[in-house]
Amino acid sequence: MSFDPTGLVAYVNGEYKPAGEASVSIFDHGFLYGDGVFEGMRLFDGGLFRAELHMERLARSARTIGIRLPVETDEVLEIIGEVVRRSELRDAHVRPLITRGFGGPGIDPRLCPEPSLVVSAYPFPPFLGADPIKLFTSAIVRKAPRSLGAHVKSCNYLDAIVAKQQAGELGVHDAMMLDSLGAVAECTGANLFIVVGETLVTPTTRAALPGITRRTVLEIAAEEGIEAVERDVWPMELHAADGAFVCGSGAGVVPIGSFDGRPVTYPNHPLVERIQEAYRAKTRDAAYRTELYAAV
Template identity: 35%
Template sequence: MKVFLNGQLVDKKDAVVSVFDHGLLYGDGVFEGTRVYNGNIAFLGEHIDRLLDSAKVIALDIGMTKQELIDATVDTCRANGIENGYIRHVVTRGSGTLGLNPYLCEKASVIIIADNIKLYPQEMYDNGMKIITAGTMRNMPEALNPKVKSLNYLNNIMAKIEAINSGVMECLLLNPQGYVAEASGDNVFVVKGNKLITPPTWCGALDGITRSKVMQLGRELGLDVVEQVMTRYEIWTADEAFLTGTAAEVIAVVELDKRSIGTGTPGPVTHKLVDAYRKLVVEDGIRIDF
């Protein structure tokens, strides 16, 4: 496997960063996850835009333009023969001192990994997944804006631990006010009548690329798509519920905290959105010329 590291494609075993890298020491950096479908890197432009925006917010100079990042991503996929897979972009602050001062770091480290991922078993995509509400609250947007995909995912990991220890693979995170924010790594949607509802990002949800695409697809299907403050009541009483994310794609939620949602099976709107999303990901993006 070849990994892009600071302008070069190197063997996996040689893709290393310093133990003084602030990404390792403090989670100081940003990342993106992108998927490849039949040689098409889905929504790559939007993902790179978000990577650059995240870096700007934390005052991190990536040192590469949008087009350079796109070209490096395509080259990395081509070098590894990835026609279907997953891409992880990681930008760290770079090597510095043991102190917090980010301005003492030499320059950012840019890493692109093209490999494979399987987030959930196929059975869950077929039958839907059961989730719990985590006791861990979502970080306050005033502390760390959820629109920034930073390398510090400890808040999400703490919630994920609760889910796995409870015998499920995913969980719901509430914000400090008790409103629904997101899942540990995915956005949350519910269907109620002709409405497709998702929490606004200011409640603590990532402004997900898949989220925005599903909202677009929902409108094309004639649904009334709204961002609305949501409690668990809206999920428990929904006709359908599902999660969205680059790695997760679109997956139905059929139970929350031992309460069945809708019929307890993936619903018709979820099925339509899954089908529409599968068509979109092979068309919308940047193709790899093998």
């Protein structure tokens, strides 16, 4: 699948440029070492979903690894709006990215006097589709919490990339990753829930990103009177799950059809469909949106 940036605009360190021409130095530490943080945000019909939470997480990630924000988060949102409008997008994936900046060879962060800020936006249908997906359990361990905290959405996704590569070679949609204890962590780019009876169960964030969509699902459960539990989930539990789904900004809410070749009891479980519908409603609720276009 090829990507065509024609007509899109990106922001790089103070300048708006055609996205196909936008670039950073080969000596930027984000490029050299993956030394940076980012957010993956969704634009639905001109409205940015849960922008404040994404900006809070971006700032928290940067603070954790000691990168100074080049501008305040309010200005990041203004830049996002300008990128979206100049690109004439109404439904898109939006990616603000902050790196350690230009510094030359050597991993010492002190080599980089100024961080870099890059913002891009592009059409992006849910990357796992809408039908029930197939997962397998990867041997690649999710690198947390004794390395980098799972709450940091860093530019280094190599563990997830290798697990995703394995999934592709096996002909399944995605990989499920375990933590250092052997408990379920998350998928390569999405959080995971299972249905046990009438209860939603999701892994802790010990080794899983505290996803904005995950948080939204837990809020929906509370509002709908659905019991939801955060606890350690062990791989064998998945084979007995009544239903299951993954969720994330880039995926939405997608049912799981099988784990390691074993079918989920109800791939289209009514509780999963209920969560999907409630999530779609949230994305259109003015209370959760930052509108990027003036009302006509």
